[in-house]
Amino acid sequence: MEKIFDNAKFIYTEFDNYFDPKEKAWGAPRPRLYQHTEIAEGSGLPMFASNFEIGSDGKTELFFSALGIVDIYINGKRVGNDEMKPGWTNYHKRALYYNYDVSDFVGRGKNRILAVVSSGWYSGRIVGDYYGGNNPAFIANIIHNGESILTTNENWEATVGGSVRTADIWDGEYYDATQDSYAKISTVGYDSAEWGKAEICDYFNGVLTPFVGPTVQVRDELSLRSKAMTVYDGIRYNGSNYGEINICANPESFPLTLKKGQILIIDLEQEMVGWAKLTLKGARGTTVNVHYAEFLNDSGEISRGNDGAKGSLYTINLRSALAKEIYILSGDGEETYRPTFTFYGYRYVQISAENDIEITDFISEVVGSVTEEIGTVETSNELVNKLISNTLWGQRGNYLSVPTDCPQRDERYGWTGDAQAFSVTAAYNANVRDFFRKWMQDARDAQSDEGAYSEVIPRSGCCSAENEAGWTDVGIIVPYNMYVMYNDIELLNDHYDSMEKYIAQLIEKFGMAGANARFGDWLAYDQCDKTFISSAYFVHDLDLMIKMSGVLGKNDRAEHYKELRKQAYAYFVENYMRDGKLIGQTQTDKIIVLAFDLVDGDYAKELADELVEQIKTNGNRLSTGFLGTYNLCTTLSKYGKDKMAYTLLMQRNEPSWLYSIDQGATTIWERWNSYTKENGFGDVGMNSFNHYAYGSVVEWMYRYMAGIEPGTPGFGTVILQPRVDTRTAEELPDGQKRMTYAKASYKSGAGLIESEWHSENGFTYKCTVPVTAELRLPIFGEKFTVNGVEHGFDEYEIKDGCALIGLAPGEYVFEEK
The missing domain is CATH 2.60.120.260 (Galactose-binding domain-like)
Known part of the structure; x- marks a missing residue:
């Protein structure tokens, strides 16, 4: 002590x-x-x-x-x-x-x-x-x-x-004033x-x-006011199982008087995490009930998963969590209350009282770990912009002391698979270096004496399984990602012994097979062989250990892990490849081997081509879960398949990122179809409307669409590689339009980086770099200007359809003719 x-x-x-x-x-x-x-x-x-x-x-x-x-x-x-x-x-x-x-x-x-x-x-x-x-x-x-x-x-x-x-x-808070x-x-x-x-x-x-x-605080700059209000005073029959609420008013602002027997529902039009701050007047001893929910019942029909009357709060997906408040008025004039010892995940706030009360003010306070938001992305597509916003709101809500999977139901645990899949996206959106330093300390505390990490961190009364492939690898993957994004060598030093223990006990328990194959590609529409995930992630872990050992100057350990990598890869080839070809044929199989460089050369290009054709055959839709999805678009662009990455990004049929937005999402959902206008609510046993993992596609938007990537760890140098949407009219799926504009900024440790392109009338690219950078400028014409000075592409090395241009720190405008 x-x-x-x-x-x-x-x-x-x-x-x-x-x-x-x-x-x-x-x-x-x-x-x-x-x-x-x-x-x-x-x-x-x-x-x-x-x-x-x-x-x-x-x-x-x-x-x-x-x-x-x-x-x-x-x-x-x-x-x-x-x-x-x-x-x-x-x-x-x-x-x-x-x-x-x-x-x-x-x-x-x-x-x-x-x-x-x-x-x-x-x-x-x-x-x-x-x-x-x-x-x-x-x-x-x-x-x-x-x-x-x-x-x-x-x-x-x-x-x-x-x-x-x-x-x-x-469950919430009971407060007696x-x-x-x-x-x-x-x-x-x-x-x-x-x-x-x-x-x-x-x-x-x-x-x-x-x-x-970072400490947990009320983030005043994000807090929300009411966008719409409904007052109802009972249920009326509409032919459904539960009926529908009987609306008696739609107030537009505060103050307002809420009568005994009336119920007020406030719609923030945004899912968030925090609590309601209420300013009230009423008689001493009056009980005020406050309830929170993510959705409203849409019909009153049990067949659509409703748990109450149409227009009432849908709360059955909270499972056993009450997520409520009771406030007993003191009667001393105007009084203000907000909770202290709990938090809620919600879009809707419901207020009722046993006697008439006056609500003079309402604000929904956003609560979370205070991580400075250092990245921005915007595009010419408003639905994609909504996806970016939904992802950021999911991060704001779930980064609260630990990276929770969801903030509302009887869970709210630090699930490791979600966290590792999203960690690079998180690092682009906000400065999460210290947040993950704390959580990696939690990981070391959660590690068993033998060296196993647990599936949730910190350990809790449930979900305490160990060595789960793609999940507990978080203890290897997150430190490496924080090194790449922040050059956080201190974290590598602090965590290195822990990582070595993890790898050693994996080998002792499982040989070269990798960790337990429990989750596989969680929630995938087309599940791969789960043991394939175990083997592939183990090889990937060893690749990262080789790199991190080298960074720390532990060359003998790097050689040790190179030898282990040979053995692990031999196991992978023996069990998951036949005659030099991949056995598994799901999208995830191909994505993982390409993302983790488990195949190379002509066969890697062949697999990338197969992946594109497979996606096309599936109606230009993904079929991946948590692990396949976060690697999907980045892997496509890694192999020059930007057109398919854009097609997937702007797909609106299920499953897709924009599909949930069309269904009303304001954050990222746990399932692609957590709610559908056609069928109603999904499986109540596991149906969170604030579950950030699928928002990992935003990493692709920063790295490839806008093209901001670290050239050396911590953005000591920068790679600018804007990938423009070049799909022709014939290549565009029905209902899609080309992206014609993308803009991103990132406040790195070295300074502000900006990248912006327009392709509607010719091609213009603008950038700002605080350090030396390599620009991979896509070629659309014969000549171009840099800050008004004409240049020819023959002045530069050309690779993969781009001119490789070295940049000194500064601001640049490139226009192609």
Whole structure:
């Protein structure tokens, strides 16, 4: 444990949660927990308080951590802007601590601190009793002018109570504003005579280490207002199983009065992650119910998967997660509430109350890890632009302490397959270097003693399988991708021993076959041999280990992995090729071997041609799942098949990226057909409307469509390779038009990179580079100008239909004639 906490102890107080942590929670409704149940009132949350004195001016620092989610108040003020503190880690191994400068919160004389701790990721339903199912706990040290003046110990006051009566990440929050507020409880002189004393926690055996990565905050610049509102007051018969809502008003703005018996549904027209911030007026003790959902029921028909009346919230896909709030009004004029110990994934917010209330303001606050958004892409196709937006919103919502698979149902885990498939796209969209440094620390903590990574990171009460091909390879793939995108050699150094352990135990358990073949190409319409994925990914892992060993100067280890690679590739050839040809014939088979360079020369070109023809035969549609899809368009362009990449990008039939947009998607969905206008809702057992993995096509848009790619790691040099849509009228599928414009920017560590092309009236290419770059300029004419100066293509090396032009840092405009 860090020396800063040498004299501090984790403290707790006895706390009865509202559920049995030993019961399996994930994926299975509980008798009292299903989508139409309200969150129950509990007895409050564990609270810890202490008075302390300061005798002089100066700098006062607060060091703290928690087993659970903690919120802190000093002298009536909430401390800090961070949410969901201290973040999710494997509590068997580690908890993170924060350090705040609280000089502005304290003064000479008496002061008072209060910490409120919910079960959170430590002992909430999301993990059950995986970390022991123990009471939430808190540890702190206050240092003034370099001297410790207060540490947590058995002399702290402790009780269970306060305004938050129930809190759970999956289920939501119950807040009673008639109870004393945390601000009041944290003021000097507060009467805590009936409180008990804290007890010393002896069940945390991990280490306390400084917080790493971006903190979770309300991202005010992204928060949303209502786009449309509906008020209804009951259900009327429409011939369907559930009927339809009886609409009585469509308010256009706030403030508004909501009558007893009426229900307000707010449509944000955008799926997001966070919570509603409400400003209300009403009688003391009035109960306000707030519900969240991703979709509305479209017909009231069970045959279309509806779980309620047409126009009402569709919530059965949340499975056992309640995702709700109850707020009890204090009656003290205008009052504002938003949750603290949970978050929701939603597009729609529903509000009702047991008495008349006035809603004076509403804002939907976006909550997530604060990763600076450093990339932009736009095109001449508005549906593609919507796809780009949907992908970014999916990333914003699911990058919350860990890269979750989805943010709304009884899951929200750090699924490794989703994260590795999307990691390069994520790094183009935002600065995720520190986010992944934190998560790779989580990966090392999740690693078994033998060296196996788990399928979700951090480990939790379920989904704890190890060595899953394409998933647990994340411990190799993500560090390499972060090296390429950020030149993050520090991460390679920190993580290298862990990667070696992973590879060694794979060989010990599976020989040269690779990891378990459980998932294969998850959710593919045409599934390949799952063991093929295991073998191909193992060879790929070894290729990356060779490269990373070389980067770190570990040449002996590089030679070691070269030898292992020969053996693994021999196994691959023996089992998945016959007479020099690939046995498997799905799209994914061909994509993976081409992406991972498992074939080369003429046969690679032959396979690329076969892949294009196979896609054409399938109606110009993909048939891939998570692993095949993220490699699809980049592999096509790698082999010069840009025309098919564009055709797939702008396909609107199922399955395709634009198909879900035509069905109403505002983020990326878990399934290509999670909802269809023709048939309704998909399989309720696994049907998330915010599941970012398929958004990995945006990587292709940056790298190939706009053409921004690192020439050396971290964009020390740049490759500009704009791939223009050159499909002729005869080559365009029915309903498609050529892309005539693409523009991207990327704020690399070296500086801003911009790339833009127009092809409607001739060809114009504009770029900005902060470092030396190689431009691979496509040739459409005989001559061109650079910043107005004419040049001939014969001045440059020509390769694959492009002129190779060296650029010094600067801004350029190329026009071809």
